[in-house]
Amino acid sequence: MPVDQELFDAVRQADRDRVAEAVRAAIDRGAPVSSLLMNSMVPAMREIGDRFAAGEVYIPEMLMAARAMQAGLDIIEPLLGTSDHEPIGRVAVGTVKGDMHDIGKNLVVMMLKGSGYEVTDLGVDCPVEKYEEAAAGGATVLCCSALLTSTMTYMEQVVGRFQKDPAIKVIVGGAPVTQRFAEEIGADGFAEHASEAARVVSACLAGE
Ligand code: B12
Structure with a gap:
């Protein structure tokens, strides 16, 4: 269109x-x-x-x-729309530490809710501890957003924190983030657009 x-x-x-x-x-x-x-x-x-x-x-x-x-x-x-059914998965979404940009993160939250996930919005400027709390509260997929080249590197700390826990997947995105960067830091998934976030979360939960 x-x-x-x-x-x-x-x-x-x-x-x-x-x-x-x-x-x-x-x-x-x-x-x-x-x-x-x-x-x-x-x-x-x-x-x-x-x-x-x-x-x-x-x-x-x-x-x-x-x-x-x-x-x-x-x-x-x-x-x-949000579904009346049982959530198909629990996801937490935040903008990483040092970064205040939240529009893309808000879009990811909206798209995931609309796809039937239970979503916790962690807000902006999220340190690793916030993701830890979300995981302790039942989220199995953690989404990190960053809009600054200086904050996207923080994603590596979030990924590193959960790398040894196969039950938790970390997905990254945001304007400066690329597939290559996501692979380099060992993230479980990446999407260029919020509209693809649900597909990537679903693939992660299916172990793909
Ligand atoms: C609006 C804006 C602001 C607003 C933010 C308001 C808000 N509530 O978010 C304000 C004015 C506060 C701001 C501040 C700053 N900003 Co600013 N800002 C922007 C701007 C113009 C738009 C960002 C935006 O909302 N885009 C629209 C959304 C929908 O796009 P998006 O976030 O990329 O999200 C999409 C995808 O990336 C994806 N996505 C996003 N997150 C995730 C996460 C996952 C998991 C997935 C799967 C997908 C995904 O889905 C979305 C939809 O497709 C950008 C320019 C740009 N081209 O991005 C600059 C920009 C990001 N800002 C920039 C800068 C420099 C700053 C400041 C440092 C300026 C300053 N000197 O103070 C500060 C930093 C403050 C901080 N600590 O965060 C630079 C960054 C440069 C760089 N290389 O790092 C940019 C690129 C502008 C530029 N061209 O120079 N900014």
């Missing part, structure tokens, strides 16, 4: 009310919510990041765009 230009522009221009209106209008027209996310909202945030890197926008603009994006996510989340 092509980009919803109005929604793309509204996120890019950090206009919360317009984002909310554009999301509602697109849903009323029958647009699939995953497409609104992946084809319009995520690319708009990427463009903001590119402009930040080029020195054309500053942190306050990035923050406002993030808030506008969150306004759209708040409308979309209930529509992804």
Whole structure:
């Protein structure tokens, strides 16, 4: 599906009310919510990041765009639905220590909930101890998100902590994270997009 230009522009221009209106209008027209996310909202945030890197926008603009994006996510989340059945697995998702970016992490949480998993949101700036608590509480898959090249290296500590425990799987993701990096640090899984997180979690639980 092509980009919803109005929604793309509204996120890019950090206009919360317009984002909310554009999301509602697109849903009323029958647009699939995953497409609104992946084809319009995520690319708009990427463009903001590119402009930040080029020195054309500053942190306050990035923050406002993030808030506008969150306004759209708040409308979309209930529509992804949660199942009334027994959870198909228990997962914990957090942004690693030192990193405050939470939009991608929130998307992963939404997608996994929508796929029938019981998900604990560990928040941002998560040290290894938070993942340990989640594992002690019954989570068998731990998802780590990082958006900074300086924090993605922390994922290795989380992976290392659980490497000797075959019952716990660690999955990594986030803009700077690659399949190669995931393999290098010994992670059990990687996905480029939140929309693939459920498939990777399912593969891990199946021992693939
Ligand atoms: C919004 C934003 C902010 C906001 C964050 C608000 C929030 N609530 O999250 C604010 C303004 C606070 C911010 C702060 C900073 N930011 Co910032 N930020 C961004 C920006 C523009 C968008 C990030 C985003 O939300 N993208 C949209 C989401 C949906 O994408 P995503 O997180 O990548 O997630 C997708 C996938 O990666 C995947 N995914 C994510 N996590 C996971 C986890 C798993 C397990 C899986 C399977 C998948 C998965 O699923 C998602 C959907 O497909 C990016 C630019 C960019 N291109 O990423 C810069 C960026 C990440 N920031 C950057 C920087 C430098 C900073 C600061 C250091 C700036 C500063 N000087 O203070 C601080 C760091 C603060 C900290 N300690 O964390 C740099 C990082 C550069 C680098 N190489 O490390 C970027 C790349 C901008 C740039 N081009 O320079 N930032």
